[in-house]
Amino acid sequence: MSLRVLAAMSGGVDSAVAAARAAEAGHDVTGVHLALSKNPQSYRTGARGCCTVEDSRDARRAADVIGIPFYVWDMAEEFDRDVVQDFVSEYAAGRTPNPCLRCNEKIKFEAVLDRAVALGFDAVCTGHHVRLADGRLRRSVDAAKDQSYVLGVLTREQIAHTVFPLGHSTKEEVRAEAERRGLAVADKPDSHDICFIADGDTAGFLNERLGSEPGPIKDESGEVLGTHNGAHTYTVGQRKGLNLGGAPERRYVLSIEPVANTVTVGPRESLQVDEIIGRRPVWSGCDPVTEPIACTVQLRAHGEVYTCRAWQRDDELVVRLEQPATGVAAGQAAVLYEGDTVLGSATITSTSRSAEAAAAF
Amino acid sequence: MVYLDHAATTSVRPEVIADMTEEFGRLGNASSLHGAGRRARRAVEESRESIGEALGAAPSEVVFTSGGTEADNLAVKGLYWARNQADPARRRILLSAVEHHAVLDPAHWMADRQGAVYEELPVDEIGRVHPETLRAAIERDPTDVALVSVMWANNEVGTVQPVAELAAIAREHGIPFHTDAVQAVGAEPVDFAASGATALTLTGHKIGGPVGAGALLLSRGVDPVPLLHGGGQEREVRSGTLMTPLLRGFATAVRLAAEERASHTARLAELRDELVATVRKAVPDITLNGHPVDRLPGNAHISFPGCEGDALLMLLDAGGIECSTGSACSAGVAQPSHVLLAMGASAETARSSLRFSLGHGSDRGDVAALGGAIGPAVERARAAWNKRR
Numbered sequence: 001m002s003l004r005v006l007a008a009m010s011g012g013v014d015s016a017v018a019a020a021r022a023a024e025a026g027h028d029v030t031g032v033h034l035a036l037s038k039n040p041q042s043y044r045t046g047a048r049g050c051c052t053v054e055d056s057r058d059a060r061r062a063a064d065v066i067g068i069p070f071y072v073w074d075m076a077e078e079f080d081r082d083v084v085q086d087f088v089s090e091y092a093a094g095r096t097p098n099p100c101l102r103c104n105e106k107i108k109f110e111a112v113l114d115r116a117v118a119l120g121f122d123a124v125c126t127g128h129h130v131r132l133a134d135g136r137l138r139r140s141v142d143a144a145k146d147q148s149y150v151l152g153v154l155t156r157e158q159i160a161h162t163v164f165p166l167g168h169s170t171k172e173e174v175r176a177e178a179e180r181r182g183l184a185v186a187d188k189p190d191s192h193d194i195c196f197i198a199d200g201d202t203a204g205f206l207n208e209r210l211g212s213e214p215g216p217i218k219d220e221s222g223e224v225l226g227t228h229n230g231a232h233t234y235t236v237g238q239r240k241g242l243n244l245g246g247a248p249e250r251r252y253v254l255s256i257e258p259v260a261n262t263v264t265v266g267p268r269e270s271l272q273v274d275e276i277i278g279r280r281p282v283w284s285g286c287d288p289v290t291e292p293i294a295c296t297v298q299l300r301a302h303g304e305v306y307t308c309r310a311w312q313r314d315d316e317l318v319v320r321l322e323q324p325a326t327g328v329a330a331g332q333a334a335v336l337y338e339g340d341t342v343l344g345s346a347t348i349t350s351t352s353r354s355a356e357a358a359a360a361f
Numbered sequence: 362m363v364y365l366d367h368a369a370t371t372s373v374r375p376e377v378i379a380d381m382t383e384e385f386g387r388l389g390n391a392s393s394l395h396g397a398g399r400r401a402r403r404a405v406e407e408s409r410e411s412i413g414e415a416l417g418a419a420p421s422e423v424v425f426t427s428g429g430t431e432a433d434n435l436a437v438k439g440l441y442w443a444r445n446q447a448d449p450a451r452r453r454i455l456l457s458a459v460e461h462h463a464v465l466d467p468a469h470w471m472a473d474r475q476g477a478v479y480e481e482l483p484v485d486e487i488g489r490v491h492p493e494t495l496r497a498a499i500e501r502d503p504t505d506v507a508l509v510s511v512m513w514a515n516n517e518v519g520t521v522q523p524v525a526e527l528a529a530i531a532r533e534h535g536i537p538f539h540t541d542a543v544q545a546v547g548a549e550p551v552d553f554a555a556s557g558a559t560a561l562t563l564t565g566h567k568i569g570g571p572v573g574a575g576a577l578l579l580s581r582g583v584d585p586v587p588l589l590h591g592g593g594q595e596r597e598v599r600s601g602t603l604m605t606p607l608l609r610g611f612a613t614a615v616r617l618a619a620e621e622r623a624s625h626t627a628r629l630a631e632l633r634d635e636l637v638a639t640v641r642k643a644v645p646d647i648t649l650n651g652h653p654v655d656r657l658p659g660n661a662h663i664s665f666p667g668c669e670g671d672a673l674l675m676l677l678d679a680g681g682i683e684c685s686t687g688s689a690c691s692a693g694v695a696q697p698s699h700v701l702l703a704m705g706a707s708a709e710t711a712r713s714s715l716r717f718s719l720g721h722g723s724d725r726g727d728v729a730a731l732g733g734a735i736g737p738a739v740e741r742a743r744a745a746w747n748k749r750r
Contacts, residue, residue: 030675069678069679071675074671078749114745115672115745115748115749118741118744118745118747118748119672119675119676119742119744119745120741
């Protein structure tokens with residue numbers, strides 16, 4: 001079936017090959033580069049600003065080679081509101097957000113998808129490494145590149161309007177195909193960092209926006225062990241950068257309390273949790289589950305997968321792990337899987353350790 | 362394909378192609394002293410004479426450039442430097458708020474890097490600079506004005522400026538007056554001498570000539586500081602090997618544009634009015650921006666309330682209808698047009714506008730095709746706009 005497909009093209013190799021495959025599959029494809037920030041370096045501020053000029057050009061060039069129309073959509077306002085500001089306020093609340101996931105949820109598959117559908121498109125196509133099977137998300141065949149986790153937030157309705165042409169290929173195959181198709185982006189390095197923090201200095205970015213008030217580093221008993229330079233720059237599970245000096249044992253960040261500006265640290269075993277509560281559960285791979293079911297859960301991007309039982313209790317997701325996990329940060333997503341198929345997800349709000357888990361250690 | 366973007370560029374006229382093809386087959390650098398050089402020189406000088414004759418300029422007043430942007434830069438920067446060197450008190454650049462970026466940006470740059478003082482002349486709601494506005498700006502201190510630049514006709518909304526009146530005011534104070542006439546040549550009776558301007562920009566590709574050839578008409582005795590130094594080919598004001606084939610094509614295009622102007626513009630104005638009426642029939646709540654009558658004959662700049670011009674452009678493009686949002690940006694994101702904003706439009710109105718521009722080859726079939734496509738496109742674009750809010 002030929003669809004009218006809007007291909008989001010970042011200027012990278014994956015989205016270029018995805019668009020090419022969608023076009024080759026007979027879809028009527030239009031390429032769109034999402035401009036996510038007003039160009040801060042532009043000399044012509046106020047007169048005319050363009051953004052991420054090089055990526056935009058790479059995307060345009062790829063669209064030319066594929067032979068599809070290409071436009072730039074200005075999504076800077078939505079991106080700033082729903083991703084950047086959300087990122088900052090999540091840190092301010094002591095949580096550790098995943099902005100890529102938020103961008104998929106709010107920008108690519110909400111703002112862009114809504115606009116596309118209104119303009120007459122049937123679906124949005126991206127270069128995510130994920131498979132679609134009967135309207136459900138499945139992990140990519142390339143386990144190292146699998147992006148089902150950052151798409152786990154999508155609803156069934158959103159997934160119904162997606163085209164993911166890359167899930168059956170490895171990254172190597174995608175690069176080789178780009179080369180074969182004459183797409184100049186074939187050798188472009190993968191992006192890893194948070195796109196809106198160009199220099200990779202997340203702590204600096206947050207300090208600029210949230211200030212860097214020094215505060216105490218305490219242990220679980222409340223004893224002050226040292227001083228930090230802004231609680232929001234720490235992440236649960238972090239060990240480096242605490243500067244606690246000659247402590248006899250390794251200490252890890254257990255929790256962050258932004259209001260008290262306190263970082264609590266403790267031994268590794270204190271990081272172990274086996275119950276996870278999440279908000280806003282989404283069930284894309286099955287009907288909402290209200291009785292515990294056996295499944296697996298992933299708690300961070302490229303993180304370990306844990307055997308668990310999970311269910312929805314009122315408007316919360318409850319996940320009980322079979323074995324405790326360490327370093328589970330509020331703000332990250334808990335994505336549930338049945339085998340390699342996504343069942344649903346929720347944003348982690350709290351974690352705890354049952355008596356059994358504590359005893360078992 | 363329905364091409365309604367002649368203000369961006371035009372198809373090269375067959376007569377121009379024929380002349381350029383002939384010239385490309387010949388050898389010779391117009392600066393060489395031997396026979397081949399002399400032959401090329403003759404072609405260049407005949408082109409110069411032809412352009413001068415068509416536009417009311419002496420041949421020596423025609424300075425060839427690579428196009429409109431270079432001519433505008435030469436005028437703004439070159440005249441500023443020359444005037445400022447003669448008297449360092451002259452630092453003010455007065456220019457209309459609706460200038461093309463090829464004028465605005467050099468002026469901004471001069472202010473940022475060269476100590477110039479940049480002053481925009483406000484326009485009214487149809488985009489026109491009132492002579493009193495210029496007079497007041499100059500008379501605040503006539504001694505510190507380096508130059509004035511006001512375009513002949515606006516590239517976005519098509520408004521024609523009272524150039525002769527404005528130039529006369531500058532002249533009273535001995536201040537050089539530049540006008541960007543890129544959109545006006547072929548559409549308005551452009552006569553350099555009669556206009557009273559000191560410098561005038563034109564380019565070939567807007568009138569069926571080749572891209573890459575333009576000129577700055579420059580009064581005798583006015584010597585801007587060059588941007589390009591080298592062989593000094595053009596009055597020592599502009600260096601670079603003369604592009605003989607392009608200049609021949611350029612001259613042919615200017616000659617044809619001047620010869621055919623009356624009948625061409627009458628036809629375009631009629632077709633333009635039909636286009637506006639047709640669009641209005643499909644979408645009754647449109648607004649035609651710019652002057653209702655005193656505007657470029659091929660220009661229709663229309664606001665479609667409640668939708669984004671970008672979305673409309675995409676939908677029309679998908680249906681084979683090519684137009685513009687008016688403010689092209691090579692890397693992509695179009696900002697709300699500074700022209701519309703200067704005319705007092707809201708950012709929302711500025712974003713909801715499209716420019717349709719007619720030219721040679723435009724016909725009633727094009728207008729009918731647009732009439733058929735615009736209604737459904739606006740409906741969709743409005744739905745998308747509502748989603749965003």
